[in-house]
Amino acid sequence: MSMDPRPLQTHGLSSRVYVPILMEIFQEKYTEGDEVVEFTLDDIRAAAIRLGISVRNPADLAYRMRSRTELPEVIRSEGFYILSAVGRGKYRLGKAESAIITLPSTEPRQVPDLTPLPVRRLLPERLAQFDEQALLTVVDYCKILDDFTGLRNFRLRSHVRKSVPKIGQAELDEVCVAISEDGDEFPTIVPIEAKAVADAVNRVQICAMVSFCEVYFPGHAVRPLAIKVDHDSLVHVLEFNATENAADLTILRSATYDIRTSDVQSALIRETTQRLL
DNA sequence: TGACTAACCAATACCTACAC
DNA sequence: GTGTAGGTATTGGTTAGTCA
Structure with missing residues (x-):
């Protein structure tokens, strides 16, 4: 197994565009006890406008936050680790143990x-x-x-x-x-x-x-x-x-x-x- | 200056509206 | 019903920004 300590997803702590927008959407859509939180590409655009943030490629937010960046701690603390597409321009935060697969250690x-x-x-x-x-x-x-x-x-x-x-x-x-x-x-x-x-x-x-x-x-x-x-x-x-x-x-x-x-x-x-x- | 991270770019598939 | 053009969505790769 690799000894490189670098995580496979970045932390997103210094994000000034994608994480603030996602947090804005989460705070708007999530009610305690919800098992899923759904949002659309238009929600991303609307949240960006409310925050006064320019986002050139709104769909990129979903892909980045799904694959390359950890979801924010606030979202994970509610059990949401999965960000998946559920239709064209539609996305869903869902609960799971983790977003990424940990590589098993085998000889x-x-x-x-x-x-x-x-x-x-x-x-x-x-x-x-x-x-x-x-x-x-x-x-x-x-x-x-x-x-x-x-x-x-x-x-x-x-x-x-x-x-x-x-x-x-x-x-x-x-x-x-x-x-x-x-x-x-x-x-x-x-x-x-x-x-x-x-x-x-x-x-x-x-x-x-x-x-x-x-x-x-x-x-x-x-x-x-x-x-x-x-x-x-x-x-x-x-x-x-x-x-x-x-x-x-x-x-x-x-x-x-x-x-x-x-x-x-x-x-x-x-x-x-x-x-x- | 180099490593790391976030955001943007570009290529391409897909969808939709419209003309015929 | 079919063809086409223009707009939209997705995602690997690249670039720019930040920080030690």
Whole structure:
């Protein structure tokens, strides 16, 4: 497990735009005992006007406060940890234990880096420096998903962004179709959320992937996965229950992979001055 | 000056209104 | 009903601001 103490969500204590606006909305909408607090994009705009704050991209508030910034202490103290989209331009604060998934500590499995040299040499040496797309590329080449799921995984789409009823837009970093080794099984859909070092695995995003699959792949089994690289370049793979309710999301299985770059790969990477990322 | 954080930008998918 | 244009929403990446 990474020894870097930096939290995966920033504290938001110095926010002068998003946190004050969210607090304004919360204080307006919340009544003691409420289990959810709903608001709209128009509420964000209205709160900004009341506070005399200019906000150039109101929708960004919801995304930032959901993924990259902790909800304010006042809101969390009432039990609200989840900020989710519940329709186009509609959002809901809900109660849960936490907003982000804590990575379980498991013994790393060492696997060779099977990324072809022409590709690998153009990526950073340390996986901790990868962005999510580079991470998915190396994970695919190294057959991490096959090892983790016990199935043969075939990439269907990358970076999918589609509208999902009652959610709004959902974005998936990758969607795979998985079948058993003998190939005669009804395909399982494997939606994947990949996270670089700086980003947290977010409950809402995992549940949005499940909702996406319910709409676009009805009748198929769904195995939602998150792939997260940590500061030590270890790759964590987590499988969740296929729930659309963030408060019910639990980790079913997890594994940690230590992808070992060969000496030849390392030497070529160091020789290569051009980097894609 | 560098690290960290917050806010903005840009790309793109989606929605809606309107003309035909 | 279909096509299209313009506006809206989402989110990864970038930039600007702050502070030690």
